[in-house]
Amino acid sequence: MKHYFRELSVLGALLAILLGLAIFAPAFYQPQPLLSLLTREAPTLVVACGMALVIVCRQIDISVGSIFSVCSVCAGLLAARGWPLLLVLPASVALGAVFGAFNGVLVAGLRLPSIVVTLATMVTLRQGLNLVRQGEFVNLPEGIQWFGLGQTAGQLVLVIAAVVILILLALAMRHFAAGRFAYAVGTDAEAARLAGIRPQLVTFLVFVSIGALTGLAAMMNLAQSPQVQPLTGNGLELKVIAAVVVGGVAISGGRGNLWGAFAGLLLLACISPALTHLRIEAYWEKAIQGTIILLAVVADGLRSRKGGN
Amino acid sequence: MSPAPLLELRQLVKNYGGVRALRGVDFDLRAGEVHALLGENGAGKSTLIKVVTGAHAPNGGTITLAGQTVSGLTPATARALGIACIYQQPALFPDLTVAENLALRLNAPSPAARMRWSDCRARATKLLARIGAEISPDAEVRSLSMPEQQLVEIACALGSGARIVVMDEPTASLTQKEQHLLFAVVRDLRQNGVGVIYISHRLEEIFALADRVTVLRDGQSVGTHPVAGIDEAGLIRLMVGREVAQIYPAAESAPGTVVLSLNQLGCRSSGVSNVSFDVRAGEVFGLGGLVGAGRTELARILFGLTPADSGTITLGGQTLTLRTPQAAVAHGIAYVPEDRRRHGVVLDLPIAHNMTMAIHRRLFPTTWLRFGAERALTLDYIRDLAVKCSGPEARGGSLSGGNQQKVALARWLATKPKLLILDEPTQGVDVGAKSEIHKIVRRLAKEGLAVILISSDLPEVIGMSDRIGVMGGGTLRAILPGGSDPHVVMAAALGTAA
Numbered sequence: 001m002k003h004y005f006r007e008l009s010v011l012g013a014l015l016a017i018l019l020g021l022a023i024f025a026p027a028f029y030q031p032q033p034l035l036s037l038l039t040r041e042a043p044t045l046v047v048a049c050g051m052a053l054v055i056v057c058r059q060i061d062i063s064v065g066s067i068f069s070v071c072s073v074c075a076g077l078l079a080a081r082g083w084p085l086l087l088v089l090p091a092s093v094a095l096g097a098v099f100g101a102f103n104g105v106l107v108a109g110l111r112l113p114s115i116v117v118t119l120a121t122m123v124t125l126r127q128g129l130n131l132v133r134q135g136e137f138v139n140l141p142e143g144i145q146w147f148g149l150g151q152t153a154g155q156l157v158l159v160i161a162a163v164v165i166l167i168l169l170a171l172a173m174r175h176f177a178a179g180r181f182a183y184a185v186g187t188d189a190e191a192a193r194l195a196g197i198r199p200q201l202v203t204f205l206v207f208v209s210i211g212a213l214t215g216l217a218a219m220m221n222l223a224q225s226p227q228v229q230p231l232t233g234n235g236l237e238l239k240v241i242a243a244v245v246v247g248g249v250a251i252s253g254g255r256g257n258l259w260g261a262f263a264g265l266l267l268l269a270c271i272s273p274a275l276t277h278l279r280i281e282a283y284w285e286k287a288i289q290g291t292i293i294l295l296a297v298v299a300d301g302l303r304s305r306k307g308g309n
Numbered sequence: 310m311s312p313a314p315l316l317e318l319r320q321l322v323k324n325y326g327g328v329r330a331l332r333g334v335d336f337d338l339r340a341g342e343v344h345a346l347l348g349e350n351g352a353g354k355s356t357l358i359k360v361v362t363g364a365h366a367p368n369g370g371t372i373t374l375a376g377q378t379v380s381g382l383t384p385a386t387a388r389a390l391g392i393a394c395i396y397q398q399p400a401l402f403p404d405l406t407v408a409e410n411l412a413l414r415l416n417a418p419s420p421a422a423r424m425r426w427s428d429c430r431a432r433a434t435k436l437l438a439r440i441g442a443e444i445s446p447d448a449e450v451r452s453l454s455m456p457e458q459q460l461v462e463i464a465c466a467l468g469s470g471a472r473i474v475v476m477d478e479p480t481a482s483l484t485q486k487e488q489h490l491l492f493a494v495v496r497d498l499r500q501n502g503v504g505v506i507y508i509s510h511r512l513e514e515i516f517a518l519a520d521r522v523t524v525l526r527d528g529q530s531v532g533t534h535p536v537a538g539i540d541e542a543g544l545i546r547l548m549v550g551r552e553v554a555q556i557y558p559a560a561e562s563a564p565g566t567v568v569l570s571l572n573q574l575g576c577r578s579s580g581v582s583n584v585s586f587d588v589r590a591g592e593v594f595g596l597g598g599l600v601g602a603g604r605t606e607l608a609r610i611l612f613g614l615t616p617a618d619s620g621t622i623t624l625g626g627q628t629l630t631l632r633t634p635q636a637a638v639a640h641g642i643a644y645v646p647e648d649r650r651r652h653g654v655v656l657d658l659p660i661a662h663n664m665t666m667a668i669h670r671r672l673f674p675t676t677w678l679r680f681g682a683e684r685a686l687t688l689d690y691i692r693d694l695a696v697k698c699s700g701p702e703a704r705g706g707s708l709s710g711g712n713q714q715k716v717a718l719a720r721w722l723a724t725k726p727k728l729l730i731l732d733e734p735t736q737g738v739d740v741g742a743k744s745e746i747h748k749i750v751r752r753l754a755k756e757g758l759a760v761i762l763i764s765s766d767l768p769e770v771i772g773m774s775d776r777i778g779v780m781g782g783g784t785l786r787a788i789l790p791g792g793s794d795p796h797v798v799m800a801a802a803l804g805t806a807a
Contacts, residue, residue, distance in 0.1 A: 003702075177669035177676045184666060187657045194614075194652045195666040195720065196638040254657055 006248035006303070007260040010296075014267045017274060025277030032152075033273070039155040039224065041269045042162035043068075043217035044239060045262065049169045050210030051240045052261040054114075056173075057206045058186040058253025059107060063118040064214045064240060066125035067099045068233030071218035073129060076138035076228035085147060092222075093215040099125070100211015104204035111200075114207075122237070129230055138228040145226050158220050165213075170258040182206060186253030242289065243268055246296040250304070267292065313376035314339045315473055315504040316361070316392075322369035323356050323528075330356040332528040333370070338473060338504040343495060345515040345536070346508045348525035349548055349799075350600050350765035354508055357525070358475055361506075362394045363387035375472075393466035394475040399458035401450045407461055408433040408446035414465045436464040440494045456487040463494055474498060475506045478601075480514060492518055510599045512541050512803055526550050541805050542796075549767065549795045557772030558751040560791075564589035564775060568759035569611075569728050574620035579606040580783040584620070588728065588759045593750060595774025595791070596763045598802045603783035604763045605647055608730045611761075612644040613637040625727060638667060643721035647732035647763070649710065653717035656706030660698055661687040663705050664719045690719035694749060711742020718749065729753065730761045735769060747773060767795050 021028040028034070047064050054061050075092040079085070099121065106117040146154025173179035181202045184192040189199040222228055247264025249256030271292075272285050316338040323331040331353050338344050348354050359365040361372070363382035372379050374390055382390075401410050412429035433446035442460040450458060459479055466474050476495070480488050495518060498505055507519055515522055516536060523533040524547040532547050567587045575582040581603045588594040596604045609615045611622065613631035622629050624640055631637050637644070646652040654663050664687050669676065687701040694715040698708055705713060714734055721729060731750065735743040750773065754760050764770040770777055774791045779801040787801040 175678050177678060180662060180666070180669055180678070183658065184655060184662070187655050188651070191652045191655050192666075193634060194612075194644065194646050196634045197666070197669075198633075198635065 006299075007257065007263060009299075010247055010260060010263040010267060013292075014263055014270065017267070017270050021270075021274055021277060025274070028273060028277045035152070035155050035159070037269065037273055038159045041265060042158045043220040044236065044243070044269075045162045045265055046165055046213050046217040046220065047210070047236060048240045048243045048261050048265050049166055049258055050206075050213035051244045052247075052249050052256065052258050053169075053173070053182060053206045054210050055241075055244055055249045055251060056182050056186045056253060056256060057203055058189075059114040059203060059206065060241070060251075061100075061103060061114065061118045061207065061210050062237045062241070063099070063103060063121035063125065064210065065233040065236035065238075066122045066129070067096055067211060067214045068218050068221070068236050069230055070099070070125050070129055071096050071215045072222055072228050072232050073133060073138060073230050075219055075222055076140055079140055079144050079222075080138055082141070085144065088144075089216075089219050092219045093212050096215020096218065097208050097212035100208045100214070101204070103211070104207030107207060108200040108203035126234075133230050135230055137230070140222070140226055140228065145223060147223055154223065158223065161220065165216075166258060166262055173258060178202075178205075183254050186255075188254075239268070242293050246292055248296070248300070250300055251297075252304070264296075313373075315375055317373040318357075318361070318370065319373070320370040321357070321360060321367050321372070323353075323360055323365065324368050330528055331360070331367070334525065334528070334530045336523055336530060336533070338506060340472070340504055341499050341502045342520045343499055343505045343507050343518050345519035345522040346506055346525065347510075347512075347515065347522055347544060347548060349767060352525040352548075353528040354525055355477070356528075358394060358477060358506075358508070361387070361473075361475065362392055388469060391470060391472035392475070393469060393471035393473070395459060395462045395466065395477065395479060397478050399455070399462045401458055401461060403451040404449065406447050406449055407437070407444055407453075410450055410461060411436065411446075411465060411468060415468045432468065433464070436468045437461075439467065440464055440497065441490070456483045456491070459483075459491070460494070463498075467498075471503065473504050473506070475508075477508045478510065479507075480509065480511065488514075510601075510803065512544060512805060515544075516541075524548055541800075541803075545796050545799050545803065545805075549799050557769075558748050560593070560754070560775055561751070562591045562755045564592035565757065566590055568625060569761075570623040572621045572623070574607075574610065574617050574622060576606070576610050576615055576617045576619075578618075579603070579609065579615045581606045581610060581617075582619075582784050584780075584785045586778050586785060586788060588761060590727075590757045590759050591754050592775045593754050593760045593762055593773055593791075595770040595777040596761060596780060597765075597767065597770040597777050597798055598780035598786075600765065602780040602802065604780050605732055606783065607780070608644055608732055608761070608763060611637065611728075611730060612642060638724060641725070641727035642730070643667075643724055643726035643728070644730045645714075645717050645721055645732060645734060647736070649713055649717055649736075654705040654708075654713045656704065656713075658705060659702045660691070660696070660705060660708075660716055661701035663716050664690055664701075664723060667720050668723050686723065687719075690715075690722065694719055695745065709739070709742070711738040711746065714738060714742070714746060715749075718746075722753070726758065728759045728761070730763070732763045733765065734762070735764070735766065743769075767798060771795060771798060 051061065071092045074095055075088050078088050078091055103118055103121055106112050107114045147157065149157065181197050184197055185199045185202045192199050221232060243265035244261045245251060246267060247260035249261055268289050271288050275282055275285055314337040318334055318336040321331050321334040334357060346354050360367045363384045363386060372382065408430045411433045412424060430446050437444050437446065440460060440463055444453065444457055444460065479491055483491060495505055509515060519536050521533055521535050524531050524544065526548060531550065566589060568590050569588040572585050574584045584607060598604055610617050613633045613636050616632045622631060629640055650656065661683050665683050684701055691698065696712050696715045698712060705716060735746055750760060762773055771793060776791055777789045777793060777798060778785050779787045779789060779798055781802055781804050786804060789798060
């Protein structure tokens with residue numbers, strides 16, 4: 001219990017908000033708006049899982065928003081050309097993985113700082129996309145939105161898919177040796193190397209993973225509307241990093257887990273509907289989210305000062 | 310009666326926690342003298358320097374500078390009082406030019422003051438000329454060689470009007486020619502009435518340069534002699550002293566077949582050359598020598614961290630190329646590194662994770678971890694090695710040094726190695742844990758493991774080893790039987806005939 005104190009405190013905050021909403025704004029719990037909220041957050045959750053892996057390894061990836069946009073537009077164009085969903089989906093995942101591998105080669109292979117490498121990728125991809133597409137929307141053919149299932153069924157599929165991915169990755173992080181490698185590398189790469197682990201390979205693979213997950217998330221977003229708009233991923237990186245950090249994954253690496261990131265994401269995602277239901281001006285949303293992030297970081301800072309020497 | 314010495318230390322004491330690093334040191338330095346400081350690793354030389362330069366406050370004793378007793382010395386006041394220290398690794402700003410470095414170090418200007426760069430440059434040129442260094446004041450420090458950087462440090466010391474200059478193994482990374490330049494500078498300092506405290510392991514330097522020599526042993530000064538009145542054998546006798554009676558567990562088994570065989574092994578990038586020896590199953594092969602002798606570098610070659618570029622490594626009859634730690638582990642080599650708190654144990658992770666860290670490696674990364682098996686294995690080692698901890702979930706950082714070392718050891722025993730390399734396994738470990746670790750090492754040897762024990766603790770390496778390889782200057786200088794006379798070992802380490 002003590003071990004998961006950080007995650008549990010985020011969960012506690014989330015439950016407090018949900019309880020508050022149940023008392024003061026029961027309308028929040030109407031099934032359809034709630035499902036829509038969860039569906040909107042499903043792609044973010046998938047990227048947040050990848051971000052948690054990257055941050056556990058003491059790296060960061062701020063190019064996910066741009067990768068997300070590029071994957072969305074490319075997948076949309078392929079679908080518009082008549083590719084079936086079963087080919088568009090792996091193509092989007094593969095494209096994301098290629099971008100992730102590019103970041104990974106630069107960070108792990110050349111040992112460049114990941115914040116600079118992914119900043120460069122972020123800007124290049126975003127501007128490249130603007131240049132090629134000139135802000136043009138991609139119209140999707142019939143049968144892509146909600147996978148042709150109808151809205152409610154499609155929403156359920158997306159939410160369930162995101163949660164299944166979360167569970168699988170969380171189990172893998174805990175039960176596969178690979179997860180241990182990630183924590184060891186994030187805590188002390190040189191110590192991991194002296195234990196026979198290959199830190200550079202681990203780092204490369206987490207970047208490939210977050211790229212592939214971002215490609216998948218792009219597809220999950222694509223399926224929610226009849227059009228792809230090219231700015232769709234802007235700001236995603238900050239949203240995801242905020243969720244992960246609020247959820248207790250230490251930015252200094254080696255600490256935290258996916259469940260915390262999940263709770264952090266839900267906590268931040270609840271703020272906006274909660275404000276609406278409580279009839280508070282929406283301007284407060286960013287301020288409240290900022291305060292939560294600050295609180296989380298301060299708590300981590302205090303905790304590591306107490307825990308350290 | 311001569312004038313008061315520049316620096317006088319009386320009964321200086323310094324404790325780090327429970328460790329008594331200095332237990333009553335007397336030392337004095339006169340103007341215009343080079344006073345050498347000599348002692349084994351851990352004898353207290355570095356501590357003494359830290360106290361004199363104000364980096365650490367002493368726990369007892371007096372420091373007298375030119376007849377005035379000073380207390381509460383800080384690095385800033387030490388500098389103001391004319392004490393300068395030149396470390397092995399120059400502490401300069403690599404991205405700034407020589408003149409900028411000198412200006413920053415010498416003026417300590419107020420942040421708002423305008424820098425007069427032309428003055429700074431002129432002064433740098435003058436200082437560099439004075440010590441005969443052919444270095445441009447506009448050169449970036451990054452572009453200078455190590456000895457050139459040391460010369461810049463010396464220029465700093467001169468420019469600050471230092472009366473006392475401490476040099477900590479200044480020649481460790483210098484070539485012969487650069488050494489001569491340095492010696493000329495030191496003699497020039499002496500001529501100008503500066504007192505130089507000169508630390509070196511190289512006896513020939515001490516005889517060539519110093520006027521007097523003080524020997525430290527176990528945190529005490531055991532004698533100050535004019536260099537003219539003492540010879541090498543006498544100095545070694547002072548350094549080693551009488552043996553502390555400590556019981557080491559005796560070898561219980563005769564060594565078996567050859568496990569590891571090195572032939573003319575070398576690696577240019579880490580300065581190791583021409584190392585040949587065998588280690589047998591059941592044998593503890595000690596590696597002795599002074600700091601910088603090349604022992605850790607040799608271990609890193611054997612573990613594939615810095616691959617060899619000449620010679621051969623034969624393990625169990627098979628000639629190996631070791632280019633990665635993974636290859637070394639796969640062939641049954643285990644390495645418990647020197648810096649335990651940094652590399653041996655991951656302090657943030659639980660003991661269980663630490664102990665199984667090296668055996669996941671043999672498995673595929675997608676192996677499903679069996680927590681039950683992990684717990685059982687961890688508990689086995691906790692019991693077997695008597696690790697004092699609250700359980701397998703306790704963080705590595707919550708353990709004492711000796712118990713951390715046991716966890717590091719367990720990690721590697723779990724790989725079932727053929728060859729175990731221990732790098733300074735008892736450094737910073739208390740006496741009780743030290744003797745426990747000795748017993749464990751003996752037992753492992755008895756069970757048929759080949760052990761290479763790197764230790765700077767002379768009694769330990771002599772008492773624990775079946776044979777002792779003495780290293781110096783990156784090569785093997787001698788192989789001596791276990792239990793050898795410490796004077797002989799020390800003489801071999803220093804590269805002189807005892």
